[in-house]
Amino acid sequence: MSDSLAALVASTCEEFGNDRTRMMDIVRAIQKEEGCVSSETLDLIAGQLGTYRVEVESVVSFYAFLSSRPKGEVVVRICDDIIDEMKGAENVAAAFAEELGVEMGGTTEDGKVTLERTPCIGMCDQAPAAIVNDVPITNLDESKARAIAKILQEGGAPAHLVTTFGHGNNANDLVRSMVTNNIRKRGPVVFSDFSSGSAIDKALAMTPAEVIRDVKTSRLRGRGGAGFPTGMKWDFTRHSTGDKRYVICNADEGEPGTFKDRTILTECPDLMFEGMTIAGYAVGSDAGIVYLRGEYAYLLPFLEDVLSKRREKGLLGTNIGGKEGFAFDIRIQMGAGAYICGEETALISSCEGQRGDPKNRPPFPAQKGYLASPTTVNNVETFCCVARILDQGPGWFAQMGSKGSAGTKLLSVSGDCTSPGVYEVPFGITLGDFLKLAGGENAAAVQVGGPSGQMVGPDDFGKTICYDDLATGGSVMVFGPHRNILEIAAKFMDFFVEESCGYCTPCRAGNVLLQGHLKRILDGRGEMEDLDYMQKTGETVKLTSRCGLGQTSPNPVLSTLKNFRPAYEVLIKEKKEEGFKAAFDIQEALGDSKGLIGRESTIYND
Amino acid sequence: MMSDRITFTIDGVEVQADPGQTILQAADAAGVYIPRLCAHKELNPFGACRICTVMVNGRPQAACTTPAANGMIIENETEELTDNRRSIVEMLFVEGNHYCMYCEKSGNCELQAMAYRLSIMVPRHPYQFPDKDIDGSHPDIMIDRNRCILCARCVRASRDLDDKNVFQFVGRGKEKKVWINSEAKLSDTDMDVTDKATDICPVGAIIKKRTGYEIPIGQRAYDHKPIGSDIEEAKATAESN
Ligand SMILES: Cc1cc2nc3c(=O)[nH]c(=O)nc-3n(C[C@H](O)[C@H](O)[C@H](O)COP(=O)(O)O)c2cc1C
Ligand code: SF4
Ligand code: SF4
Ligand code: FES
Ligand code: FES
Numbered sequence: 001m002s003d004s005l006a007a008l009v010a011s012t013c014e015e016f017g018n019d020r021t022r023m024m025d026i027v028r029a030i031q032k033e034e035g036c037v038s039s040e041t042l043d044l045i046a047g048q049l050g051t052y053r054v055e056v057e058s059v060v061s062f063y064a065f066l067s068s069r070p071k072g073e074v075v076v077r078i079c080d081d082i083i084d085e086m087k088g089a090e091n092v093a094a095a096f097a098e099e100l101g102v103e104m105g106g107t108t109e110d111g112k113v114t115l116e117r118t119p120c121i122g123m124c125d126q127a128p129a130a131i132v133n134d135v136p137i138t139n140l141d142e143s144k145a146r147a148i149a150k151i152l153q154e155g156g157a158p159a160h161l162v163t164t165f166g167h168g169n170n171a172n173d174l175v176r177s178m179v180t181n182n183i184r185k186r187g188p189v190v191f192s193d194f195s196s197g198s199a200i201d202k203a204l205a206m207t208p209a210e211v212i213r214d215v216k217t218s219r220l221r222g223r224g225g226a227g228f229p230t231g232m233k234w235d236f237t238r239h240s241t242g243d244k245r246y247v248i249c250n251a252d253e254g255e256p257g258t259f260k261d262r263t264i265l266t267e268c269p270d271l272m273f274e275g276m277t278i279a280g281y282a283v284g285s286d287a288g289i290v291y292l293r294g295e296y297a298y299l300l301p302f303l304e305d306v307l308s309k310r311r312e313k314g315l316l317g318t319n320i321g322g323k324e325g326f327a328f329d330i331r332i333q334m335g336a337g338a339y340i341c342g343e344e345t346a347l348i349s350s351c352e353g354q355r356g357d358p359k360n361r362p363p364f365p366a367q368k369g370y371l372a373s374p375t376t377v378n379n380v381e382t383f384c385c386v387a388r389i390l391d392q393g394p395g396w397f398a399q400m401g402s403k404g405s406a407g408t409k410l411l412s413v414s415g416d417c418t419s420p421g422v423y424e425v426p427f428g429i430t431l432g433d434f435l436k437l438a439g440g441e442n443a444a445a446v447q448v449g450g451p452s453g454q455m456v457g458p459d460d461f462g463k464t465i466c467y468d469d470l471a472t473g474g475s476v477m478v479f480g481p482h483r484n485i486l487e488i489a490a491k492f493m494d495f496f497v498e499e500s501c502g503y504c505t506p507c508r509a510g511n512v513l514l515q516g517h518l519k520r521i522l523d524g525r526g527e528m529e530d531l532d533y534m535q536k537t538g539e540t541v542k543l544t545s546r547c548g549l550g551q552t553s554p555n556p557v558l559s560t561l562k563n564f565r566p567a568y569e570v571l572i573k574e575k576k577e578e579g580f581k582a583a584f585d586i587q588e589a590l591g592d593s594k595g596l597i598g599r600e601s602t603i604y605n606d
Numbered sequence: 607m608m609s610d611r612i613t614f615t616i617d618g619v620e621v622q623a624d625p626g627q628t629i630l631q632a633a634d635a636a637g638v639y640i641p642r643l644c645a646h647k648e649l650n651p652f653g654a655c656r657i658c659t660v661m662v663n664g665r666p667q668a669a670c671t672t673p674a675a676n677g678m679i680i681e682n683e684t685e686e687l688t689d690n691r692r693s694i695v696e697m698l699f700v701e702g703n704h705y706c707m708y709c710e711k712s713g714n715c716e717l718q719a720m721a722y723r724l725s726i727m728v729p730r731h732p733y734q735f736p737d738k739d740i741d742g743s744h745p746d747i748m749i750d751r752n753r754c755i756l757c758a759r760c761v762r763a764s765r766d767l768d769d770k771n772v773f774q775f776v777g778r779g780k781e782k783k784v785w786i787n788s789e790a791k792l793s794d795t796d797m798d799v800t801d802k803a804t805d806i807c808p809v810g811a812i813i814k815k816r817t818g819y820e821i822p823i824g825q826r827a828y829d830h831k832p833i834g835s836d837i838e839e840a841k842a843t844a845e846s847n
Contacts, residue, residue: 039789054774054787061776338778355775360653360671502756502775502782504656509697512780513731533730540693543666544656 002040008033009044020049021371023059023353027066028334036067062355062501064118064337065294072107072114074152078130078140080117081256082491083414083477088141089128093117095142099149113152119339119495120256121295124414124477125182125421132158134297136179169266174302181263185437187408187424188400190384196270197315199390203278204323211282212238215386218394219406224250224342224379225449225473226548227405230386233376236366237283240374245285247276247328248351248370248377252293252335252342255450256495257475260410261380263422265292265299268384269306273330275383277315278390280328283376288330291347294337303332339499343547344377345369346501357503358547379473381410402428405466409474413438416480431470432461440478445485445564450475451492452552454559455485485564486571490518492556500549507550510541514557521568524575531568535561614678616640616660623674630658630669633682637841639834640682641691641723643698643716643808644757645670648767652758655698657691657720688724695720696729701780703738703752704809710818711810713826717755718809719833738783743791746799746815754784754811764803772797784811 012029016022026045027037034041037060046053060066078084078093093104096115100108107114123129126138135158137148148161165171166180183191203211216231237245249272253261264272276288292300307330310316318327338356340346345359348370369375378386385407389397398406405427411434414420418439425434431448435441447455448465449472456463456470463470479488493515502508514537517530538554538561545551561568594600612623616638623632628651633640643655653671660669661681669682681687698717706712738751756775761784764772772795776785788794797803799814807813823829 052771052774052787054771054776054785057785058774058776062778340778355778360651360668362673497779500779502777502779504654505694505697505755506656508756508780508782509701509731512701512734513697516732537693537731540690544659544690544694546653546656546668 005034005041006044009041009048013045013048018049019353020051021351021353023049023056024333024336024350026353027056027060028336031066035073036070038068038070042068058355059353062338063294063335066336070107070111072112074112074133074158075114075116076130076132076148076152077116077118077121079119079121079123079128081120081124081495082488083120083124083257084127084129085491086415086483087127091142092128092130092140092145095145096149099146100153108153110153112155113149118295118337119498120254120258122253122259122262122293123179124257124259125412126180127414131295131298132161135159135161136177136295136298137161138178138180169302172302174305175266175299177298179262179266179298181267182421183263183267184419184421185423185425187426189388189397189408189424190264190268190271190381190410191424192388194268194271194274194388194391196274196310197313197321199274199387200277200281200315200321203281203390204321204326208238208282208284211278211390214394215282215389218385218389218397220382220385220389220397221405221467222379223381223385223409223473225255225452225471227467227471230378230382233366233378234279234283236364237285237374237376240367242368242373244287244371244373245283246370246373246375247279247283247285247288248344248347248375249276249288249290249380249383250342250344250347250377251290251296251380252339252347253296253380254293254339254342254499255452255473255475256492257414257447257450257477258412258473259414260412260422260474262296262299264380264384264410265296265303269303270310271384271387272380273306273310273383274315275378275386276330277320277328278386279376279378279383281320281326283374285376286327286329288328289351289370290330290332291341291351292332292334293341294335297334300332300334307332338501339495340501340547340549343549345547347377348375355501357501358549360546381474401426402464402466404468409465409472411465411472411476412474413440413476413478415478416440416443416483417478425465427466428464430462430464431456434465434476435461435478438476438478442480443478444481444483445479445488447475447477447479447488447492448472450477451495451556452549454555455489455563456559457563460563485560485567486518486522489556489560490515490522493518493553496549496553496556500553501547504544504546504550506541507545507547507553510537510545510550511553513537514541514554518557521571524571524578526568526572526575528569528572530572531561531565612674612676614674614676614680616680616682617684621674627674628670629660629662629667629672629674629678629680632674633669634837637838638682639837640669641720641834642670643720643755644759646759646762646806646808648802649759649762649806650766652762654757655694655755657694659687659690661687692724692726693730695724695726696731698755699729700731700733701736702754703735709753709810710813711753713823713829714821715810715828716808716833719828722828723832723834736780741786741790741792743793744797744815745793747792747797747804748813748815749784749786749792750811750813751783752811753809755809756782756784757808758784759806759808760784760803760812763806764797764801767802770796770801770803772801772803 221227341356621636642658658669741749761773
């Protein structure tokens, strides 16, 4: 047993050149075989890579999809985000638990199935959803959950749970997934006709500096959320000193409610790879990495195949497009369940085989990124825009959209609307108009930009979607009048508490405190002073946190305090009228001891 | 030579720095104390506690990780920053279990001293009373995770000064904890009581055995002077010379 484990570890490490920076691939591969990365395995990996056991343990313990304790042969991860909850995920979870005879987080006695929860898996338009090992299962309900549980208990393979395929490439032999694209509105930039290689040809006819100039002229800003001008980022990367440079595509898509990159990865990966290749040419890099979130592992074989076809066509490899000396290739780095790894410096840490801790900045990735070399990190959609800009010209792109936000944006909408899915719309569309498109005009509240964005009410539906008004990386979650705003905010705080990397004090400890106060109010134990406390503590967390996660994580509290304050006040007043006293209750405090000694207190007796 | 010097201001006072120095290092050299917990002069900056947050040209930055640059306008002792620092220190108190009255580190503890310096009477945050473990396996050293503030000084010291790697963090978020290079016991690592990592903990999370109360309460580092006084006094001495 132990010998075969040692052999597996040795061969796996060798496959990745005994390179410590490939730790993610190594532990993922070993876990796939062994079910977990056991204590013994930690020592073996450390020995093989010439590192320390605790270094390996540190990595394994960081990621939700990695485990040092054995799990079932099949792991069922049910999305427990708010959208799924609204669509009945609780009942689905209960059905699974009952049918399997396990509690949430537990493993069946025969070691076959583990049942867990997981944050947004990018299937909000077809919620409730779950991933079973790597296989996404969508549109779940109680009876489907029971049927699936039975099949798994009888030893059925997860792949066999899929009987009908979604449209487009979801039905591709290498995908074979039931996921549907739900592309509701096509636009001129991303969801448009494109012939592979055409943009590369145009780029290679120019100098790298001219390519960067065109990207600048197009006024393209990053689609991942922050909206940094792409041309400027590339310029910095190109002009930073380093022997090697890297191009990284951020396909972590972890912001709850965001699933637009999923449709790009499924339907137009060539466009994305083309954009990355152009970036390679522009910044002077020969190596690209796509960081693909663990939840999208079902797309990996398909994406690898697209890459190898591009190599065959001469669109990757050496002398690309016949250009002497231009070499570029791309590898896919799998993530393993960590929202923080969407933050670009945490993503780089993860690519380097470390915990997904963000890095201090400065230095910025453009100066010192992956393996301390200049690196540009861009979103999936950003690379698609780049390819189209080179193909159609920067002027064509710049004239679309709004003043500060050129082009179109993919929005993924979910929740209380009739047509959830992905829409390509010009920047500058009002939220109200967009809601009409998606059949969400009855909304009482809309979360724009995911939990890290803001919750707005009908008063703000006239605002426009763009970087300078209502900014979003793509997530739009719609909530009808029957929803409880504070429960939604609490759910989002749970998410941040779960996903904080824990590096810095305000985010690690502060979010827990905000979560606690919000719960207290929801439980009817809140007081008006709690609102001031939450405001103040939220501001401290925003101001002092080390990375973008902590700097935005109080937003669910702060934006509902700003836009939905009456919801808090009503709840607090109602409870006051019901006779709630926030003061210490001695009898309740004595409850446990009374039970233990079996009599009333003689001192505190009323 | 002169032209290489960087000039900037902290709360209106002009400060000079050498290229490559962080704001914190330059401030120390100039006798301006910026509160800090995870930073340590023998270690590389880490940026975890966030106590050293200052406003740089109006934007919050950690002084311990941000390089000084010409013309920076830095705010350090404003009422807003001081209250944020208090709040963070209070978070550290409530996310752990800190019973100063029977902690061996009392008086030498940087967390406690910081609370005094910032005039904290009682935390505004509710105590979390977490379950944390203690490791007393090592003959000379013990780890009490109830008091750990996750500053990574031990991690950095063991790796960079002792060349050992006894410590690392495992888990994430509120489950994050300082862990050791063995299955469960410090005694199974190559940690030695003479290691730099033994003495570098700012709180009472790593303490030497059989040395308790060698220095009586009342005669300890922060019993008479607030934390940071050494830095401020160095300036006073320099000025009077
Ligand atoms: C907590 C956190 C999560 C993030 N997740 C993502 C993500 O999933 N995808 C993404 O493209 N950007 C994400 N970002 C933004 C990235 O840090 C980075 O700004 C972006 O990838 C840059 O690409 P762009 O300029 O093309 O937008 C995240 C940021 C933070 C702080
Ligand atoms: S804000 Fe701090 S604790 Fe939160 S994710 Fe960023 S570095 Fe980690
Ligand atoms: S044990 Fe001490 S030095 Fe190590 S991280 Fe905890 S508080 Fe810091
Ligand atoms: S898949 Fe469940 S919220 Fe996105
Ligand atoms: S001293 Fe700067 S973050 Fe801790």
